[in-house]
Structures are given as C-alpha cells and as structure tokens.
Amino acid sequence: MLKNLLFILVAVSMTASVFAQVPRAKIVSEPMSEARLTTLGLSTNSVSSGAKVAANGTYFYFSPRNIANTLPVTAFTFTLTSKPAGSTATIENLLPTMVGLKTDLVGNYVVQLSVTTTGGTHDTTMTFVSGNFVGVGGFDGIAGTFPKCMTCHSSNPTFSGIFNRWKDSKHGLALKKEMTGTNTHFGPTCLKCHTTGTDHNLALVNGGFDDLAAANNYVYSGPPNPLKWDTLRAVGAGVLVNTATVGCEMCHGAGSQHAAAPSAANIAVNYEAGACMRCHDSPPYYRTFNQFAQTRHSVAVWSNSFAQTAASQNNSLGNCIRCHDAKGYINYSYGRTTNTTGWTEANQTDLGCSMCHDPHGTTNPASLRFTPSSW
Numbered sequence: 001m002l003k004n005l006l007f008i009l010v011a012v013s014m015t016a017s018v019f020a021q022v023p024r025a026k027i028v029s030e031p032m033s034e035a036r037l038t039t040l041g042l043s044t045n046s047v048s049s050g051a052k053v054a055a056n057g058t059y060f061y062f063s064p065r066n067i068a069n070t071l072p073v074t075a076f077t078f079t080l081t082s083k084p085a086g087s088t089a090t091i092e093n094l095l096p097t098m099v100g101l102k103t104d105l106v107g108n109y110v111v112q113l114s115v116t117t118t119g120g121t122h123d124t125t126m127t128f129v130s131g132n133f134v135g136v137g138g139f140d141g142i143a144g145t146f147p148k149c150m151t152c153h154s155s156n157p158t159f160s161g162i163f164n165r166w167k168d169s170k171h172g173l174a175l176k177k178e179m180t181g182t183n184t185h186f187g188p189t190c191l192k193c194h195t196t197g198t199d200h201n202l203a204l205v206n207g208g209f210d211d212l213a214a215a216n217n218y219v220y221s222g223p224p225n226p227l228k229w230d231t232l233r234a235v236g237a238g239v240l241v242n243t244a245t246v247g248c249e250m251c252h253g254a255g256s257q258h259a260a261a262p263s264a265a266n267i268a269v270n271y272e273a274g275a276c277m278r279c280h281d282s283p284p285y286y287r288t289f290n291q292f293a294q295t296r297h298s299v300a301v302w303s304n305s306f307a308q309t310a311a312s313q314n315n316s317l318g319n320c321i322r323c324h325d326a327k328g329y330i331n332y333s334y335g336r337t338t339n340t341t342g343w344t345e346a347n348q349t350d351l352g353c354s355m356c357h358d359p360h361g362t363t364n365p366a367s368l369r370f371t372p373s374s375w
C-alpha cells in the first residue's frame, strides 16, 4: 500500500518534471572592454562594467538567458518599458544575441525581456540607472562638496574603513602615483584607466575627470613630474582631485541618482569579473582578465546541494557556499555567514576577481584578501 503510494508520487513528480521545462528569463548585462568591442566587431565605442548603474551617455549591453533548464532560447524580445521623460533612447540590435541601450538622460530605464524555448515563454524586467559622476570626497585631503560619496558616508565605520584602505591602495593612487612617478610614457591617453570617468572613445559630458578638466581649462601632458600633481590639485580650488583616482564610482557606478535619493537600487555592488574588465582587459599589457577567463574559476560550478539548511550555514567545510560563490567567500573572509536557503543557480555570484583581491586595497601583496583567522 505504502509502496504503491510512493510509486504514484514518484510517477506524478516525474511527469511533472517532464512538463516543467518552462523557461525562466534572465537579463544578462554584459561587461565590455575595448578589447571585447574589437573581438565582437562592435562600433559602439562604449565600455561597460555590466552593473545596473552606469555613466550617462554610455551603453548597457544585454543578452538573453534561460536559467530554468538547458533548453536553448529560440526567440527573444527586449523592450524598453519606461525611460526618463524626454529620453529618445531605444533598444538597438547589435549582434544576433546582443542588444544595446545608449542612455541619453539621467534616471531609470526599465528593460523587459521575453524569452521563448520549446518549453514555453517567460518575461522578466529589470531597472537600469544612468547617472553622472559626483566624485569621492576627501581624497588627498580635499573634502569636496555635497553630494560626493564620502560627504554622506564618512560617519559610517564600514564606509570609512573602506575609504581609509582605498585611499592608499593602487586604485586610490592610480593617477597620483603615475603622475609623480618615473614612467615617462604616462601621457593623456593613459588617463581613461587611471582616473574616474574619463571617456573611452565616445565623447560624453557626465561629470568625469575629463569633463571637469575641460571646464577648468586643465590639460595634462606627460612626462610625469611631482609638480604636476600639485598643479592639478590647485585647479579650481581642488575641483579635479576627487575624480583624479580610480574612485568608488568606477566600480559602484556613476552616483548622481543615488546621491539625490539614496537607495541600494541605484548604486551597484558588483561581484562579477566584468566589473574590472574595462581596465584590466587590455592585452598585450594588461592581461589578467584574459588569463582569468582561461581558468576554471571563471566558470562557477552550481549544485543544488549549495542551498543548505540553516544549521549548515556555519562556514564549516560542509558549508558549500563558502568556496563556491564570490559573495559567500567574501562573507566568510569577514567572519559573516551566507543564507542560502532556497537558492537556485540564479542566486549564485561568479567567482570573480574581487573574491581573491579586495578592490579597496589591503596590505597584502596584490591586495589579496585576508583569511578569517588573520583578522
């Protein structure tokens, strides 16, 4: 009797799983470096971190994915369902499986994706934010005015801890170190990866270092010399300094919308390797992205066992997410646990660069993260 009941239950669930092949749509926001633009043959001239927040005037790149099962996407449609009043932005078809959205006004852009597989059709929407750069605030002793990031965030110990490490890191000092250094090749073309918001090819006005420099008639020309930093620092009573660095916004997104109405929805925290791509993917000189893409770390393994019971979420060796997810590992390194109850593959963060490197800097070689025991 019990056996029969079990058999029926198994049969029912097997039949259900045969029919449960309906797709689940995911909007993949693609990162883009100049090298990837060349590889893909795109002429948009616009780089992207793949995060939900980006500088006004730049492109977001989207591709469709079905994350419910392995059935391929046979048809898809991207629709822009909402955009800032007055915007003329549209979805552009760029490649057979990639579309672009070039923002033209600051504000929210709501994108809808509908995917079709042989198992059915599914829709999803996601909001993307276009903003202008505001600058860090407090860098190199120049406070800067509201709404720079640290004008709000300096009293929060998490933020001030991050700021204090970052300001002495190679990201913080990316311009100052090279402008006062000995590499005689350091000229104006180098600024796009050594400052905040300098345009990559596409000329835009969005509060970046290049825009503030132009507005204040400042032009950098090499070679480096310590006096050149003093000159830059004096321009417009310090107006350039808080973008004269690889600042918060190069990874968290251009922050004017967040500063105007602070919320987690309009600032990005991006664990993916794509966050680092615009600067670290520039062969033949900067090849770490390329090298990483060839390792097994770049393709995260998913197992349904990673969704664990509350009792297993204790950072022990049996707690899978401690090693199989970037955010899980970072939480572990800070002594925090990660709640994986009910997780599916959609919840997993890839094992990106910031899993091993703290982008805010550490005193370890290559800014590697500390292990929990050394905190």
Ligand code: HEC
Residues within 6 Å of the ligand: 134, 135, 147, 148, 149, 150, 151, 152, 153, 248, 249, 252, 253, 254, 255, 256, 258, 259, 260, 262, 263, 264, 267, 268, 269
């Ligand atoms: C007007 C004050 C203000 C300014 C300016 C500001 N923030 Fe925030 N920020 C906040 C508040 C308030 C929150 C908490 C929002 C919430 O949790 O809903 C926050 C949250 C955050 C978070 C956490 C988001 C998350 O997912 O938990 C990050 C990261 C952040 N801010 C970065 C920045 C950066 C970078 C800048 C500069 C571009 C900046 N903030 C400028 C007020 C501000």
Ligand code: HEC
Residues within 6 Å of the ligand: 178, 183, 185, 186, 187, 189, 190, 191, 192, 193, 194, 278, 279, 280, 281, 282, 285, 286, 287, 288
């Ligand atoms: C595409 C982005 C990009 C551009 C453009 C760029 N850099 Fe860099 N630079 C980086 C990155 C990323 C690093 C980090 C270290 C690494 O990967 O070696 C770096 C590090 C450096 C360093 C310190 C480490 C080292 O290799 O000694 C120097 C010096 C430097 N860059 C000089 C330059 C000069 C000179 C130019 C212009 C001719 C330039 N950079 C243009 C991204 C860039």
Ligand code: HEC
Residues within 6 Å of the ligand: 136, 149, 153, 158, 159, 162, 163, 166, 171, 246, 247, 248, 249, 250, 251, 252, 269, 270, 271, 275, 330, 354, 358, 359, 360
């Ligand atoms: C080079 C890229 C990069 C820069 C520059 C950067 N961040 Fe981050 N930030 C990240 C990444 C990646 C994470 C997620 C991993 C982590 O927590 O370390 C993060 C996490 C954070 C968090 C924690 C959010 C959370 O959900 O716990 C805060 C707060 C933050 N950053 C603030 C800042 C501030 C303020 C600055 C500028 C002073 C800054 N960051 C500069 C990449 C960056």
Ligand code: HEC
Residues within 6 Å of the ligand: 169, 170, 171, 173, 174, 175, 177, 178, 192, 193, 194, 195, 246, 250, 251, 275, 276, 277, 278, 279, 280, 353, 354, 357, 358, 359, 365, 366, 367
């Ligand atoms: C806007 C460009 C830019 C972005 C975005 C960026 N970096 Fe960098 N990164 C640099 C530059 C430039 C340097 C080297 C600065 C120098 O030495 O002059 C650097 C240096 C580094 C270093 C060497 C640090 C050390 O202490 O030796 C690491 C590691 C690193 N970056 C990781 C990351 C990670 C992880 C991300 C993404 C979360 C990221 N970077 C995003 C430009 C960038």
Ligand code: HEC
Residues within 6 Å of the ligand: 296, 301, 302, 303, 305, 306, 316, 317, 318, 319, 320, 321, 322, 323, 324
């Ligand atoms: C201490 C770190 C750590 C923990 C904890 C951990 N793993 Fe892993 N796991 C790894 C590493 C490293 C690899 C890659 C091994 C390789 O490719 O040689 C891996 C590989 C795997 C693979 C892929 C095997 C293959 O070759 O395709 C699966 C599946 C897996 N782990 C499942 C789990 C599950 C389930 C748990 C929790 C019960 C878990 N792991 C906990 C580090 C860990």
Ligand code: HEC
Residues within 6 Å of the ligand: 273, 276, 280, 288, 289, 290, 292, 293, 297, 351, 352, 353, 354, 355, 356, 357, 365, 366, 367, 368
């Ligand atoms: C699994 C851990 C891991 C991942 C993931 C990882 N790295 Fe590294 N990376 C390291 C280690 C360890 C070193 C130090 C190697 C050494 O000292 O020779 C390093 C070195 C570097 C350096 C040289 C820093 C210096 O000061 O010489 C840069 C830049 C860098 N990584 C950037 C990246 C970027 C960008 C990514 C993602 C595309 C990435 N790394 C992913 C572990 C990692």
